[in-house]
Amino acid sequence: MPTFSIVSMKGGVGKTSVTLGLASAAWARGHRVLVIDLDPQANATMGLNVEKPLFTINDVLADARPGIAVEAVEHSPWGKKVHVLAAERALEHRNTVEGRHSSLRLRASLASLPRSYDLVLIDCPPSLGELTRNALSASDCAVIVTEPGFFALRGAEQAIEAADVIRSSTNPLMRPAAIVVNKARPSVAEQRMRIEELRESYGSLVSDQIIPERNAIQQAEAAGMPIHAWDSPAGTELAGIFDALYDELTPAIRTMEKQR
Ligand SMILES: Nc1ncnc2c1ncn2[C@@H]1O[C@H](COP(=O)(O)OP(=O)(O)O)[C@@H](O)[C@H]1O
Numbered sequence: 001m002p003t004f005s006i007v008s009m010k011g012g013v014g015k016t017s018v019t020l021g022l023a024s025a026a027w028a029r030g031h032r033v034l035v036i037d038l039d040p041q042a043n044a045t046m047g048l049n050v051e052k053p054l055f056t057i058n059d060v061l062a063d064a065r066p067g068i069a070v071e072a073v074e075h076s077p078w079g080k081k082v083h084v085l086a087a088e089r090a091l092e093h094r095n096t097v098e099g100r101h102s103s104l105r106l107r108a109s110l111a112s113l114p115r116s117y118d119l120v121l122i123d124c125p126p127s128l129g130e131l132t133r134n135a136l137s138a139s140d141c142a143v144i145v146t147e148p149g150f151f152a153l154r155g156a157e158q159a160i161e162a163a164d165v166i167r168s169s170t171n172p173l174m175r176p177a178a179i180v181v182n183k184a185r186p187s188v189a190e191q192r193m194r195i196e197e198l199r200e201s202y203g204s205l206v207s208d209q210i211i212p213e214r215n216a217i218q219q220a221e222a223a224g225m226p227i228h229a230w231d232s233p234a235g236t237e238l239a240g241i242f243d244a245l246y247d248e249l250t251p252a253i254r255t256m257e258k259q260r
């Protein structure tokens with residue numbers, strides 16, 4: 001199953017928003033999507049409108065028996081094909097190494113998930129701790145999110161280095177699929193320069209889909225709604241961008257599966 005980790009070293013750059021935007025693109029197409037919320041802040045869980053989950057990914061990782069994750073899957077009110085492994089505050093305790101195979105707990109727990117998901121998205125916390133290592137060890141691809149600011153290049157570099165560490169240890173087939181620039185204001189010359197810098201360093205890995213800064217993102221998130229259902233010009237604009245990003249990412253996976 002195509003599994004993407006959405007990563008960055010910084011908080012607030014838009015990991016959760018990109019996760020929810022891609023989940024929304026899957027929802028709009030009637031695809032089956034599973035969102036795994038690996039951030040103790042549980043923003044993706046809230047954006048997907050999952051309240052009081054019976055079990056969370058914290059329970060899953062604490063247990064870590066092969067295939068246990070399937071028992072904690074919740075359904076999002078977005079629609080019957082949108083499933084969630086919810087987060088909770090206590091997930092913080094799983095961000096440290098526990099034993100030798102600590103970073104493989106998530107991968108093991110996912111073993112028995114139904115193969116019918118079109119896409120699995122893992123929303124990561126803003127650090128390279130054990131939770132992110134678990135995410136990358138369980139993924140086919142990493143999607144790196146960045147803002148077009150001064151530290152963007154360094155942040156992207158760190159994320160790619162982190163992915164390389166996982167490749168050389170637990171998950172040799174995982175690779176970066178895209179660097180996504182979020183919260184862009186194309187009128188700002190400084191930002192255009194930073195995006196150029198990123199392109200010089202990472203070429204086509206930098207997605208053509210640049211996500212603009214729009215209040216509609218926050219509004220849809222606060223309402224627990226998919227951006228594709230947010231009825232405003234900005235909502236429509238963002239939905240189009242996430243559709244294009246979804247299209248950009250899914251063939252990458254197909255090519256990769258063929259290479260296996
Ligand atoms: N393109 C955007 N335009 C406007 N606000 C955004 C955009 N992307 C994210 N935000 C807002 O910025 C804040 C941080 O984004 P979030 O996705 O939670 O970042 P992260 O998951 O990396 O911490 C949230 O309030 C979110 O609604």
Ligand SMILES: [Mg+2]
Pocket residue numbers: 015016017039043044123124
């Ligand atoms: Mg987040």
